[in-house]
Amino acid sequence: MSDDESMERSPRDEETEVPALLDRLGPEVEAGDRGLIETLGLLPYALDDPPVRAEVKAGLMAEVERSRAAATGRLATVERRTRWLMPLAAALALALLGLAGLQFSRLEDQQRTIDELSAQLGRVEADGAELAEMRRALARTDARLRMMTRRGTEFCLLKPVGDDPRFARATATMVIAPERDEWFLAVEGLEPCGGEVCYQLWFLTQGGSVAAAAFDAGEGSQRIELGGKGQVPSGVRAISITHERASEPAEAPVTVLFADQAMTLL
Amino acid sequence: MDTEQAKARRAAAAEDRRLLAEIAAGRPDALSALYDRYSGMLQALAYRVLGDLSDAEEILQEAFLQVWNQATRYDPGRSSVSTWLVLITRSRAIDRLRSRRVAQRTVAAAEKEKRQTHTSPQGPADVLRDERRRRLAEELSRLPPEQRQVLEMAFYRGMTQSEIAAESAVPLGTVKTRTLLAVRKLRKALGAQYEELL
Known part of the structure; x- marks a missing residue:
C-alpha cells in the first residue's frame, strides 16, 4: 500500500459508495454522485482510437433505415386498421341489428306457436270434458239398461190427465228397481215451464203424497230422464207428475201425468 | 487558451444534447453526426474491453442503435451525453465479454495495445x-x-x-x-x- 493510501482520509459514505458505484456502473446510473460518474465517463478518452471502418457506419445507418421503414409500416398498418374500423363497426352494428330483428321475428313465431298449442290444449281439454260426460251418460244408460232387464223390475206408464192441450201429448215411464232402492223416470212431450213454475214427481201412498223430484222440461219437448237413488216409499199406490209453482207447491197443483198400474216384464 | 477550450467543450456538450433531442425526434442525420463525434472513442472503448476489433465494431453498432431507439430515455440530470454513450457502450461490451468468456484474450490484447503506437488522423474536430x-x-x-x-x-x-x-x-x-x-x-x-x- 502506498503512502497516500494510508494518509488520506475520506468521508465514510464515499468509502463505501465509490466502489459500490463502480460495481454497478451502467447507462442508468443514479445521479447521486454526478461528478464521479462524469469522471469515469472520461476514462475512455485516454484510449487511442484508430479510425472506424466506413462499413460500420453504413451498416448502422442501414439498420436505422430498416427500423424507420418498419415503424412506418406499423403506422400504415395502424392507419389501415383505423380506416376500416368505422365501416367494420357499422357493419357489425347492422349485422347485430339484423340478428336482433331475426330473433324478434323468431320470438313472434314462437309466441304464435305457443298460442296455437294453448288453443289446441284447450280444445283437447274441452273434448276431454265432453268425452267424460259421454262416458258418464253411457254409464247411466248401461246401469238403467241393466236395471230394466232385471227380474222384478216394475214399469209404470204415466198418461196425461185432463184436457189441457199443453200436456195432451206428454208421456212418461217410471222404472223401479226390484229392491226399490233405485228408480228412474223418462219423460217426453212436456213443454218447458218457464218462470217460477216446475214439474213435480210424486209417489202417492196410503199415508199421503211423497215428493220425489222437481224438474223442468227440455227445449222442444225433448225426452228427459231423471234418476234417483234412495228408498221408494212403501205402499205406493200411484205416481203422478204435477205442474205447480215451485215457491207454493201445495197451492192448486195441476196433475199432468198419472199412473196407478205397474207391471213387470221379467 | 484554457478559457477558449472550456468554451469549446461547453459548446460541444450543448451540441451533443441538441443532436440527441433530434435523434429522439427521429432524425437519422442527427444520429450520423453524433456517430461521427464519438464512434472512434467508443470503438476504442469496446475494443479495450473485448480485445477484438470485429466484436468492437458490432458493439459500436448496437450501442448507436440503442441510442436511436432509446434517445427519449436520456436524462440530462444524470449524466452528460458523452458519458451516457460511454456507459451504454461499456455495458454492452462487458455483457459481450461475460457471455463469450473472452477474458483471457482481452488481457492479451490489452498487453498488446500497450505496446502499439496508434496514429489517428488529426483534424480540427479532433482537437x-x-x-x-x-x-x-x-x-x-x-x-x-x-x-x-x-x-x-x-x-x-x-x-x-x-x-x-x-x-x-x-x-x-x-x-x-x-x-x-x-x-x-x-x-x-x-x-x-x-x-x-x-
Missing part, C-alpha cells in the same frame, strides 16, 4: 478529443500502478471489487481503498473538464 486524451493519459500515468490497475479492472473488465480482490490476491478493503483514491485523484485533476460537460 478537443486529443486534448482530453492527453490530459487523461497524463493523469492516469500519475496514479500509482496498483490504483490504476484496480480502476481499469473495474471499468474495462466489469469486475466487482470482490473479484478484483480475488484475482489480485489482496484484501477487499485494500481494493476498495485503492479504487476510492484513484477516483478521487482523477476527479480532482479532471474536475474542470467534467464540469464543462454538465
Whole structure:
C-alpha cells in the first residue's frame, strides 16, 4: 500500500459508495454522485482510437433505415386498421341489428306457436270434458239398461190427465228397481215451464203424497230422464207428475201425468 | 487558451444534447453526426474491453442503435451525453465479454495495445478529443500502478471489487481503498473538464 493510501482520509459514505458505484456502473446510473460518474465517463478518452471502418457506419445507418421503414409500416398498418374500423363497426352494428330483428321475428313465431298449442290444449281439454260426460251418460244408460232387464223390475206408464192441450201429448215411464232402492223416470212431450213454475214427481201412498223430484222440461219437448237413488216409499199406490209453482207447491197443483198400474216384464 | 477550450467543450456538450433531442425526434442525420463525434472513442472503448476489433465494431453498432431507439430515455440530470454513450457502450461490451468468456484474450490484447503506437488522423474536430486524451493519459500515468490497475479492472473488465480482490490476491478493503483514491485523484485533476460537460 502506498503512502497516500494510508494518509488520506475520506468521508465514510464515499468509502463505501465509490466502489459500490463502480460495481454497478451502467447507462442508468443514479445521479447521486454526478461528478464521479462524469469522471469515469472520461476514462475512455485516454484510449487511442484508430479510425472506424466506413462499413460500420453504413451498416448502422442501414439498420436505422430498416427500423424507420418498419415503424412506418406499423403506422400504415395502424392507419389501415383505423380506416376500416368505422365501416367494420357499422357493419357489425347492422349485422347485430339484423340478428336482433331475426330473433324478434323468431320470438313472434314462437309466441304464435305457443298460442296455437294453448288453443289446441284447450280444445283437447274441452273434448276431454265432453268425452267424460259421454262416458258418464253411457254409464247411466248401461246401469238403467241393466236395471230394466232385471227380474222384478216394475214399469209404470204415466198418461196425461185432463184436457189441457199443453200436456195432451206428454208421456212418461217410471222404472223401479226390484229392491226399490233405485228408480228412474223418462219423460217426453212436456213443454218447458218457464218462470217460477216446475214439474213435480210424486209417489202417492196410503199415508199421503211423497215428493220425489222437481224438474223442468227440455227445449222442444225433448225426452228427459231423471234418476234417483234412495228408498221408494212403501205402499205406493200411484205416481203422478204435477205442474205447480215451485215457491207454493201445495197451492192448486195441476196433475199432468198419472199412473196407478205397474207391471213387470221379467 | 484554457478559457477558449472550456468554451469549446461547453459548446460541444450543448451540441451533443441538441443532436440527441433530434435523434429522439427521429432524425437519422442527427444520429450520423453524433456517430461521427464519438464512434472512434467508443470503438476504442469496446475494443479495450473485448480485445477484438470485429466484436468492437458490432458493439459500436448496437450501442448507436440503442441510442436511436432509446434517445427519449436520456436524462440530462444524470449524466452528460458523452458519458451516457460511454456507459451504454461499456455495458454492452462487458455483457459481450461475460457471455463469450473472452477474458483471457482481452488481457492479451490489452498487453498488446500497450505496446502499439496508434496514429489517428488529426483534424480540427479532433482537437478537443486529443486534448482530453492527453490530459487523461497524463493523469492516469500519475496514479500509482496498483490504483490504476484496480480502476481499469473495474471499468474495462466489469469486475466487482470482490473479484478484483480475488484475482489480485489482496484484501477487499485494500481494493476498495485503492479504487476510492484513484477516483478521487482523477476527479480532482479532471474536475474542470467534467464540469464543462454538465
